[in-house]
Amino acid sequence: MYQANIQAAAINGFHTMAFSERVQRLCATGVERVSVTRPASSEEALAALAVARIHLGGLVSDDVAAAAIAHNPDIFHLVGERGERADRPAFLAYLPLNRRGAWALVNQQFSGMRPDLTMVCRADERPHAIYIWLIFAPGTLTPTLRALAPLLGRVAPEGCPLFTRGVTGHTSRLFPAMGFVEARAAYPNAAADLLGLSPRSGFPVFENDAVARAAGAITVRVARTMEDMLKCFTIRSATYMAEQDCPFDEEFDGNDFCATHFLGEIDGEPAGCIRVRYFADFVKFERLAVRHEFRNSRLSFRLVREAIDHCRRKGYLKAYGHSRSDLVRFWGIFGFRAIAGRPHFTFSEVEYVELEASLAATQDRLVIGVDPYMLIRPEGDWDRPGPLDRSSSRPASIGPRRRNHGPSIERKAQDLTSSSLASV
Incomplete structure (x- = not known):
């Protein structure tokens, strides 16, 4: 049952994002073999980081990683079955950012080495952007990319911009091939090395608290x-x-x-x-x-x-x-x-x-079967009661409303007949 849910999420997760055709084909051909991922415990995550440090420099310290995992236990995922390749574990680590964090990232005010956790979503919050902290996939790149799909499908089912950095020669070539572009193309104040991948609906506008006010x-x-x-x-x-x-x-x-x-x-x-x-x-x-x-x-x-x-x-x-x-x-x-x-x-x-x-599908699209009042409200203002909503408080009748514009035709005819008889 869990595997079936992952496969459905994998399709949704990639179809909402502007990944390159190469990645779409790569992951579509492997849907029947979607990699299993699971959140790592703090101990497992630190052990995996220790292995990664043997091959990569400049990774975050243990105390930073532990604090982030305590804040949101869902941000560090191991790829593969429990105990598989413990000597060279594959994992995905990402930071789901709230509105303030998304704005800070594209304005060079967010540090991946020492992230401000007030800008990072908790497990039950929907992110405005996702920063891929680290992908470590020694010899297992394709399964790890496939593992990214169910995470996206679950964390951001309607699509969410992804950001990362190509810190090695390999990743600096890999990410553009996946569809990532320089973030500065959409966000002029972004760091020169920040890369972004948009949802199919395009990059959103991020605003800080002052701008939002x-x-x-x-x-x-x-x-x-x-x-x-x-x-x-x-x-x-x-x-x-x-x-x-x-x-x-x-x-x-x-x-x-x-x-x-x-x-x-x-x-x-x-x-x-x-x-x-x-x-x-x-x-x-x-x-x-x-x-x-x-x-x-x-x-x-x-x-x-x-x-x-x-x-x-x-x-x-x-x-x-x-x-x-x-x-x-x-x-x-x-x-x-x-x-x-x-x-x-x-x-x-x-x-x-x-x-x-x-355009990414939205769950609140207007279809036959929604509240009928929504479909008669002013264009684009479908979520607020309109004039016809307010009219529903008046008593209903069958047929046209009658307005009091004087006596009806029938009443006039009766009056005319009465006055004619009286004159005779």
């Missing part, structure tokens, strides 16, 4: 009113028509009233927007625009992230878009990749690349 400065919402739409149109006019000389009928292409628009504001000032259109089994992201005076902010990231989360909630698993050739790297942060075999194409005198991304 001031997050009201940046707001993103679905455009629902004509005023909101005019703000989006104004932003796009300033960006595409004024800066890029785009003709009016090319920018405003007739698709604006069959799409969802997201409006971003900074301190209440309209600053950015993005448009999403829906097709049978995919969504298309387009018209991302941020006014030039706000391009040093994180608004563009917030707009794309909010749009992705919105589409995941609606049940979409695939996204599509067109990117300028020089902006492909930006979209790669969110899991978009160029579609293989498709040529570049041009419109409005700009060269574009077709991109696609897999």
Whole structure:
């Protein structure tokens, strides 16, 4: 029973992450032989570290490892059956980071040698990011990689960014082959040697406590009113028509009233927007625009992230878009990749690349069978009661509501008949 659960988790664990095709194939072919992992006791973990120190330098001290395991007994896993290869044990050690820890890691304020355990999740907490502390797999790399899948499936079933460092020549080649990229591509303040692997939905935005408290400065919402739409149109006019000389009928292409628009504001000032259109089994992201005076902010990231989360909630698993050739790297942060075999194409005198991304499924997606009130609430505001929820407190009736607009037709007819008889 335990082995069956591990196999299911292994598939889920890898399918939510942007691992390279090579790793996906490697682990998919071995699903029937998923490696068994189990949390190590403090004594077992320290014994395994002692063996690893024979082969590797610069590992954490015993007191640091013991304190971390006492904080979260699930962070140190032995790979293989109990007692197997005790002389050269294979193991995975990772640090599940909370929101504060994730922000600290990508801003060079988290130390793997002496981790601040207030930034590390306990066993019952869902992490915002996972830092791979150490993988020690002498001669057993493939089984150890397969063992990583069930851990991801259990610890972060909807996907979670992974971070690590290539501290040896072998790992500096291995991790990029697995799909890891320089963390600085998504987080400009990250250390030069920090590597990151995103969920399929892309790298999230991490905020520290001070930024989170001031997050009201940046707001993103679905455009629902004509005023909101005019703000989006104004932003796009300033960006595409004024800066890029785009003709009016090319920018405003007739698709604006069959799409969802997201409006971003900074301190209440309209600053950015993005448009999403829906097709049978995919969504298309387009018209991302941020006014030039706000391009040093994180608004563009917030707009794309909010749009992705919105589409995941609606049940979409695939996204599509067109990117300028020089902006492909930006979209790669969110899991978009160029579609293989498709040529570049041009419109409005700009060269574009077709991109696609897999969106991780979410457990709270909107499907037939959810609370019917959710499906009649304002778009994107599905978790709060709306006007029709509040109307349910009034008595129900069958057929149209009757309003008191004076006597009914039947009553008028009766009055007319009575007055006619009286006059006779």
